[in-house]
Amino acid sequence: MGSNPVTWLGTPPFPKAAHAALGDSQLRANLRKATGTIRAKRAEAVAELSDWERLRRAGEAIKDDVLSRLDTYLERLERAVTERGGVVHWARDAAEANDTVLRLTREAGADEVVKVKSMATQEIGLNEALAAGGVHAIETDLAELIVQLGHDRPSHILVPAIHRNRAEIRDIFRRQMPSAPPWLSDKPVALTEAARRHLRRKFLSAKVAISGANFAVADTGSIVVVESEGNGRMCLTLPRTLITVMGLEKIVPTWRDLEVFLQLLPRSSTAERMNPYTSVWTGVTPGDGPQRFHLVLLDNGRTNALADPVGRQALRCIRCSACLNVCPVYERTGGQAYGSVYPGPIGAILAPQLVGDMHDAQAASLPYASSLCGACYEVCPVRINIPEVLVHLRAQATAAKGSRGPEALGMAAAGWVFADPKRYEAAQRAGSLARFLARDGWITRLPFPGSRWTASRDVPAPPAESFRMWWRRTRG
């Protein structure tokens, strides 16, 4: 793992990482089916609301307000949580957050914790850090459990095991789940039953639960987790100690603001009008639920993103995954090619900003993992202009690479040609000689870097006379 575990050490830059994924027929089929289904369902769920566009704008405005006065809201949240009996911890980076959680777990006398599905804890590599400290973390979200038992990596924000089909899941359970019978079938009902039996024991024995947060209400100090399975609810209510790790930007100012997000999120995410379980807790309630509550507020590159006037809109993200599901690149490469817990279009703009170093070749390749088709922006419930941020980050990537690389020199040469119509026309005349390479109007092979195109596509032969030459000859 690198200095910031948001990207996985050893993952090659995107084009190379995509190579293996593109050739994996099982992965391609799983993703095509899964993204195709959820895409259609989301469109239906969204079409039901006549004020969807206004909801999006409201979500955008609330998040922008939070981001513009984050310091105020964070202190308000800290005060509210503390008043209600919770303890707030601040973590600059992954290491600080992991150390805090490990210390708190040890103080609670636990060597095993149950986990609610959480992106923040994935981002900081908490499970690995806990394991290094002798604490075993058990993922209780079904898809996270599949990933964990398979010693795999997540490939989707909402459905981390989206790259697995049920036959593969059955094999993982048979191998890794002691309570799973050898005759376990690949029927969904049998798989969930096996997971249920496996997890129930853990819920009843765990002293500590760890969660993330979808929202935190600054006014009241209330934390909100939305989920589908109810396993999160088990974690949030049964163990005596609850530790929540939350990105700084997850704040909403008031309880009323939840109205907007609890409509935007489920419809965008699971294509539901309402998610099955919405858990809300405020500090500690004597005699009910966890009696110790810790809130770890995580920066880990967020203030770096916040300082960028264009890039900061990525912090509006509510982790719905709609952009992944509509992305034509994601559909073909899957999430692991992005080399980060945040895959897809949002990952391509969030991960490089959290890493904060465009000299990192893998991070710098992510903003280029897009054809800029704009489908992500169209579905984003908080109107993050992902193509805009992609192009913005590309400019940072080229600046980090400097002006002496082959691409930069090529771009400078093209700029020089386009700067003067005479040079441009001379280049057209020179380039049109390539027509002698053509057969039937098409060129099938070009030297590098044109070979990257002609590996799979022909190029039209340039005509002897460009349009401007024709215009001058006939009209000029």
Added chain:
Amino acid sequence: MALFATCLTDTFYPDTARAVVRLLERLGCTVDFPLGQTCCGQMHFNTGYREQAKPLAQRYAGVFAGYHAVVVPSGSCAGMVREFHPGLVGASPATTMTYELTEFLVDVLGVTDVGAYFPHRVTYHPTCHSLRMLGVGDRPLTLLRAVRGLDLVELPFAETCCGFGGTFAVKNAETSTAMLADKMRCVLDTGAEVVTAGDNSCLMHIGGGLSRVRAGVRPVHLAEILASTEEEPWAAIR
């Protein structure tokens, strides 16, 4: 009014630019092609060379100052000019008066039947930037439906990107090709002889793939279809 041919069409597809001129003149416009024009700077801008896009945006504003309208036979270049030139060099009359071809025909000229004749089976690919950046909507399809003799077949998953994406096609060539393969399958499923679009860049990509597998489907820019008439069929526009 002026024609901004775009560097790609000027260099590789003069037939498309000639078709725009013929079409607009048939509809009563006086078309000029200022020879100072080169490129809108989209390749530089989208690849992360923002500074080098600036002089090109500046050139555009100067070259097209003073025209009532600038017509562009490309959704992505028109999008570049209208959406991003103001951020690079400030808004200018040239950027606000820039129209993608079908926008100009439908919104400015108020024409949906341009009197074209094109007796072929055609499928239409809505290019991403015309669709999502400019929002041209069903203007191209409305124009195509009015073309006599044309058998318009709906393209399955039409709104999915073809995988071109400018330098994406070479920087992520394999992913781009995987996207192209699916687009080609959809085109072939229609049984069309011609695939059309409002952007020669995307057509170069789709057509380049179809040519490689000898699919026998021809990429033709929308302007060439609309310029075609019974008296002067499109193949004769040379």
